Amino acid sequence: MRRRLTTLMCADLVGYSALMGENEALAVASVQELRRTHLEPVAKAHGGEVLKRMGDGWILAFPDVEEALDCAEEVQSSLADHEVITLRIGCHIGEIVEDEADFYGNGVNIAQRIETEAPPGGAMFSEDLFQQLSEERQQELNDAGMFNLKNIAKPIRLYQWRPANLTTAPDKGQLPSVGFESFVAAPDTPESTAIAQDLHDGLVQLSLKRTGFTTVDAEMLATTPTDYLIRGRLRVSGNRARFSMSLVLRDDMRTLWTGTYEGDPSDPFAFVDELMPRLEGDVRIQTIAYDGERQAHLDINQLSVSELRARAATMFFKQSLEPWEQGLEALDRAVLLSPDDGMSLAMRAQSRMNLSNVMFAEEDPEVLAQLGRDLDVAIEECPTSDFVFWARGAYRLKVLGDLQGAASDIARSREINPNFIGVVDLIAQKAFLEGNYDDALEALTVYEEMGSGDPFRVNRLCFNARVLLGAGQYEAAHVTALEAADLRPMDRGLQLLKALACKKAGDAAGLAAARAAAKQLPKLPSVSLNRLALPDELQWLNDALHPEAEPV
Known part of the structure; x- marks a missing residue:
């Protein structure tokens, strides 16, 4: 030999x-x-x-x-x-x-x-x-x-x-990269500096686990060009701390987004643990949301598997039906190129469930069974992915009604990454299905700090309004539904939700306005309103919000 x-x-x-x-x-x-x-x-x-x-x-x-x-x-x-x-x-x-x-x-x-x-x-x-x-x-x-x-x-x-x-665009198709500058602390004491360093190191470690993104730490930034920079500043005064984080486009040093977070630093470990899920979630959401046009010059047939996944993720953040369908097309292509790529299989299954649910469509049982098989393959291929376990948990909850299986996948996802913010929605939906309305609402409070920086804010409001309606808290549901409809007044689905909440709360004027608005809008699916897994006694919520339904 x-x-x-x-x-x-x-x-x-x-x-x-x-x-x-x-x-x-x-x-x-x-x-x-x-x-x-x-x-x-x-x-x-x-x-x-x-x-x-x-x-x-x-x-x-x-x-x-x-x-x-x-x-x-x-x-x-x-x-x-x-x-x-x-x-x-x-x-x-x-x-x-x-x-x-x-x-x-x-x-x-x-x-x-x-x-x-x-x-x-x-x-x-x-x-x-x-x-x-x-x-x-x-x-x-x-x-x-x-x-x-x-x-x-x-x-x-x-x-x-x-x-x-x-490669007609300047980036030549390389994958996006994000660099983490050293975080600044004021006052510059050993205690505050240590907290800032813990926040920095935690974010870098979580970012390194991401697929489709290159992560560069502070000591390499001088010699390694990146598309984005993350900057952080910690200010401590007594028992109050404020951490500010910014996403910067490195090409022209323009600030794309800034978030502010507050807490009590007297227990540094608890402070870092409290902030980390929100910080990691914001970095993940904002980098994907702002990275949408990097490879727009490339046809879908010229993209690699990882690039197809990145394009699909970007399409999902556009929050309208056509980009979601384009995202599914990209994932179909990714699976065609690499049939056993676990992440592509999981993302495609999740994308198909999302589209089916916003259309309130009844899927072919064999198609649903194939999604389950794809997710099982994804688990085998990606046993350390928080997202993959989350996706299978969503399938088990929404398609199979398997609460125990969903709970197991939620636990595994959180074990892999305690700071994975995406699992919060699944926890809330599981609690709602079980009739634990307060737990469902409590689970989503982590998003409140994001405010207008949350691209899915309207979706959260719609979910909260339905939980409140199911719980019989009609006044609170009324306030929440009106806020959602005000943010997207041309979305017929939100006018249906507004009408339902107004009727339950006894707001005759609001009900009339919602009915009139819905009458003028086309009967199209709303990406803000998905069909929920509900107990039989609450199916009236899905019926009232079906794209073909008339306002109550």
Whole structure:
């Protein structure tokens, strides 16, 4: 047996299975064209050799890293305008062991996993390979962030490349990055400085767990460009502390968002624990919300799996039906590219449930069963993801009515990340279904500090109004429903909610106004009002707010 260290390249024809189903002759001709013209001859010219052909895929080896990079760039540039053929390429340095029959090695597994993260029409490279490139060649690649690759023990940083005609925007398609400056404390005492440092370190550690975002800590900011900066300032006076945090666009140092948080610092650990869920939630929400246009220049078919997930998340924050449908389309594409990608499966299941619920649609039982299977696969693939357990918990609660299963997934999500703010909604909905109205309302108080900075504020108001209606607290429901309708007066669903609350509270004038407004608006689903999992005695809430319903 022979061992050697080599530069490995894995290449895969995107959409081959679908093409075989539609036009078998064209699929076969495409593979032959790659063998004869676009891939194998170019690899040979750069000193590469074909180690294995696998129908629509190849494993190749190169004598050095720059030859592999040259080959990847040349192949993908030549295919950039091809009407049929789209390749994904992944490269890594690794040792292989060869005998007379085959070759083996963990490096091959890593290269194959890297290839699944590459954008169609582009290439992805491991950090090990990147570090062997000259500084000039490194400038051709973009830091795509840390990736948890299937069956690979540790996260790996990857670097991305696309042909010039696919990267017309300045960012060249790299994933977004956020840098955390050192937080300032005043007065500059050891106690206040320690609290500021704990807040900083906690946020950095939570940010490092995010997929689709690159996190840069303070000591690396001078040499590492990032898209965004997080700034923080802690002011302490006696038993009162105020922490201010800002999101800054690094390109022009413009402040995009600022949040302020207050508490009692006399117990520093309790103070940090109290603030951390809100801080982490705000950083997650605001960076996604402001990052929507980074890759708008790229067609959905040019995005990698992680980029498709990022686009879908951005679409969800737009809070209207068409972007939600576009987000689901992106996730369908992500699953097509990587059928066992757990995060894509979980996000797609959640997206489909969201769309179904705002449309008040009855889903095909087999479709719902498939969502359950997808979520189970996601749990297997992403056993340390707070989001994945949250998504399965939502499925168990809303689709299966499985309170015990939902409680188990909520507990696991919080065990993974006690500060994951998304799980709060699920806790509130579970409490509502159980008839624990006070607990449902209490769970959502964490959002009150966000105020206008919460992109889902209207959704929270709508949920609160329905909880209050279910609890018979009609005056409070009336106030909450009116606030929601005032924020989105052209949303017919909110006029239905306003009418219901006004009728229960005895507000005849408000009821007449809501009826008149609803009559003038089209019967369309409202993304602020989803069908809730409710006990039989409260189904009148769903009936009154159905998109086709008339005002009460």
